[in-house]
Amino acid sequence: QSVVTQPPSASGTPGQRVTISCSGSSSNIGSNAVNWYQQFQGLAPKLLIHNNNQRPSGVPDRFSGSKSGTSASLAISGLQSEDEADYYCASWDDSLDDYVFGTGTKVTVL
Amino acid sequence: QVQLVQSGAEVMKPGASVKVSCRASGYTFTNYYIHWMRQAPGQGLQWMGWIFPKSGDTNYAQKFQGRVTLTRDTSSSTAYLELSRLRSDDAAVYYCARDGVSGGAFDVWGQGAMVTVSS
Numbered sequence: 001q002s003v004v005t006q007p008p009s010a011s012g013t014p015g016q017r018v019t020i021s022c023s024g025s026s027s028n029i030g031s032n033a034v035n036w037y038q039q040f041q042g043l044a045p046k047l048l049i050h051n052n053n054q055r056p057s058g059v060p061d062r063f064s065g066s067k068s069g070t071s072a073s074l075a076i077s078g079l080q081s082e083d084e085a086d087y088y089c090a091s092w093d094d095s096l097d098d099y100v101f102g103t104g105t106k107v108t109v110l
Numbered sequence: 111q112v113q114l115v116q117s118g119a120e121v122m123k124p125g126a127s128v129k130v131s132c133r134a135s136g137y138t139f140t141n142y143y144i145h146w147m148r149q150a151p152g153q154g155l156q157w158m159g160w161i162f163p164k165s166g167d168t169n170y171a172q173k174f175q176g177r178v179t180l181t182r183d184t185s186s187s188t189a190y191l192e193l194s195r196l197r198s199d200d201a202a203v204y205y206c207a208r209d210g211v212s213g214g215a216f217d218v219w220g221q222g223a224m225v226t227v228s229s
Contacts, residue, residue: 002154033213037155044205044222045155050215088155092214098171099145099157099214 004028004102006089011108012079020105022072022089028100032092034072036065037101039086048087049074076107084109112136114144114206114220121226127194130223132206139187140164143209145216146180146191148202156202160209161189193225201227 004024012018022034036049047056049065052072062077072091076083089102117131132144146158159170161180168180179192189206203222210217 033215035213035215037216039155044219045207045216046219047211047215047217050211050217051213054211056211056217090155090157090214096172097169098173099160101147101155101157104154 002100002103003093003096004089004091004100006087006102006105008103009106009108011110012076013110014079014081016079017075017077018079018107019076020074020087020089020107022074022102024070024072024091024100024102026070027095028070028091028093029067029072029089030070031094034065034067035090036063036074037088037090039088041085045088079109081109083107112208112218114208114218116204116206116220116223119224119226121228122196124196124198124227124229126196127192128196128225129190129192130204130206130225132189132191132220134187134189134208137208139182140184144180144182144189145207145209145214146178147205147207149205149222150199150202153202155205158191158204163187163189196225196227198227201225 033051037045038048039045052067053065140163145160163182182189206220207216208218
């Protein structure tokens, strides 16, 4: 089981704001950058947010990331039907010397 | 364009070894770490290790120490993952990805290679 936990699911109607939490510890999120990935069914993940709150080129600005202490969050504002996907946070863990992914959150657009 | 192209699906018997390839193009292969992850059916992502193609240095996840070997061929810009002593719970899609930014930000991913383990 992962040392970084996320809620298994989140949902919202089109246009709403959805927030996904990512809870870790001092050895991972508390001391390293958090990255977020978006994965559609049957496809490879895509980098959505890096270094806590930086968007790669081409990622819409309705996706935003933040970090505080040993937790991080991904917010999707103005939710759209094409945002329906799985989302994973990830960070290095200094104690394990491993890169750890969160448990993943499935976002459903109602 | 920058891309990673992986080898095809494999069907392996328990106890065997599998080798998955990941060919890079569109960038200087030796300048970026390549990481490997896997995803079992219906499950989340699991990191397996990295290789730095310029030096060949590697780092493996604790869970896979002793069973996984990462190598590379700089002449063909290809990275390889070999997993030995396969078990049924090794059945998964195996991904390679480039650490293009820093700190584990994987900006380019291979399409994935499905490995089935069945007797």
